[in-house]
Amino acid sequence: MRVVVIGGTGHVGTFLVPRLVMAGHEVICISRRKSKPYSSHSAWNSVRHVVIDRTGAEEKNIFAPQIIDLAPDAVIDMICFTLESARNLVVALHGKIQHFLHCGTTWVHGHSEQVPTLESQARNPFGSYGINKAAIESWLISFSRSTGFPATVLHPGHIVGPGWAPINPAGHLNLEIFRRLAEGKEILLPNNGMETVHHVHADDVAQCFMKALANWNNAVGESFHVVSEQALTLRGYATSMATFFGQEAKLRFLPWEEWKSTVSPREAELTWDHIIHSPSCSIEKAKKLLGYQPRYSSLQAVQESVTCLFEKEKSQISDNNSHAG
Numbered sequence: 001m002r003v004v005v006i007g008g009t010g011h012v013g014t015f016l017v018p019r020l021v022m023a024g025h026e027v028i029c030i031s032r033r034k035s036k037p038y039s040s041h042s043a044w045n046s047v048r049h050v051v052i053d054r055t056g057a058e059e060k061n062i063f064a065p066q067i068i069d070l071a072p073d074a075v076i077d078m079i080c081f082t083l084e085s086a087r088n089l090v091v092a093l094h095g096k097i098q099h100f101l102h103c104g105t106t107w108v109h110g111h112s113e114q115v116p117t118l119e120s121q122a123r124n125p126f127g128s129y130g131i132n133k134a135a136i137e138s139w140l141i142s143f144s145r146s147t148g149f150p151a152t153v154l155h156p157g158h159i160v161g162p163g164w165a166p167i168n169p170a171g172h173l174n175l176e177i178f179r180r181l182a183e184g185k186e187i188l189l190p191n192n193g194m195e196t197v198h199h200v201h202a203d204d205v206a207q208c209f210m211k212a213l214a215n216w217n218n219a220v221g222e223s224f225h226v227v228s229e230q231a232l233t234l235r236g237y238a239t240s241m242a243t244f245f246g247q248e249a250k251l252r253f254l255p256w257e258e259w260k261s262t263v264s265p266r267e268a269e270l271t272w273d274h275i276i277h278s279p280s281c282s283i284e285k286a287k288k289l290l291g292y293q294p295r296y297s298s299l300q301a302v303q304e305s306v307t308c309l310f311e312k313e314k315s316q317i318s319d320n321n322s323h324a325g
């Protein structure tokens, strides 16, 4: 199949595009060519890159025609964030493609009433990102079911992989939390540390896109969570990471209002967004209907990522030292 991946050089695309090529698909990757994949793979040599700035192209109403001109059999849309953007592309593609896969987010659930959250539960999204993504999902699935447009929505959790910082046990992105755990130093966690985060390795997200493409009958008209087998509580996450570093976790807990004054406003904002959602999603549907089987637990994914970041830091320090010498 000719597969167009819109936004194919990011976290997921780094793993998805090589998987598509290795499976024998012809791949066209759309991006502004500002960023490169996080790791190299010979498969990229056979990928056609088409440079389009989606935002600019949408303003001129030429984005959907540009995608149609590429004559795709399947389109994987990694970077759609508003209903208008989704609708303009999908309505134009109706009747012209075999499969359309939209990348959603577990944030569509907002406050879950029961956990692990199932795809069938009512959505209670909050915050503009979750609300917009939920509106896209709702429209896309009902458009698919009512018109036969072959759409599938995949909802990743916190995407982790080698090359970028994972959401840490305090719910934000500062690597200092991992450093302190590695050095056996105390870290502060909000509340009782019982709120949850739900990671997924980027290659497992890529695996699920591949499985959705290969299981068209079960995938079309449906949405699926794409996360690791189990979510982590913040305290469980911190404790396991300390153990991974050969240390005993030293954790102290503060009520949210006190805790938030111990970090930067951006860190507080990120942590709040994670603990107020406290995702814990079921993957039973993707396992049963698509054969999705994550290779990484949350901890394995994070440990790989942090090891890679620490090694990079170490080699930068030794490079700097050798230049200084």
Ligand SMILES: NC(=O)c1ccc[n+]([C@@H]2O[C@H](COP(=O)([O-])OP(=O)(O)OC[C@H]3O[C@@H](n4cnc5c(N)ncnc54)[C@H](OP(=O)(O)O)[C@@H]3O)[C@@H](O)[C@H]2O)c1
Pocket (backbone or CB within 6 Å): 006, 007, 008, 009, 010, 011, 012, 013, 030, 031, 032, 033, 034, 035, 036, 052, 053, 054, 055, 056, 078, 079, 080, 103, 104, 105, 106, 155, 156, 157, 158, 159, 160
């Ligand atoms: N990150 C997470 O933890 C997370 C969690 C849940 C769901 N999601 C969902 O995952 C999707 C994002 O996937 P990702 O994390 O793999 O993406 P990403 O790492 O943010 O990469 C974005 C990709 O899109 C391209 N791009 C960005 N802006 C563009 C534009 N205006 N025109 C054309 N190309 C553009 C980028 O390349 P250039 O910069 O070169 O253009 C890159 O290829 C989103 O739908 C998000 O809602 C992410």
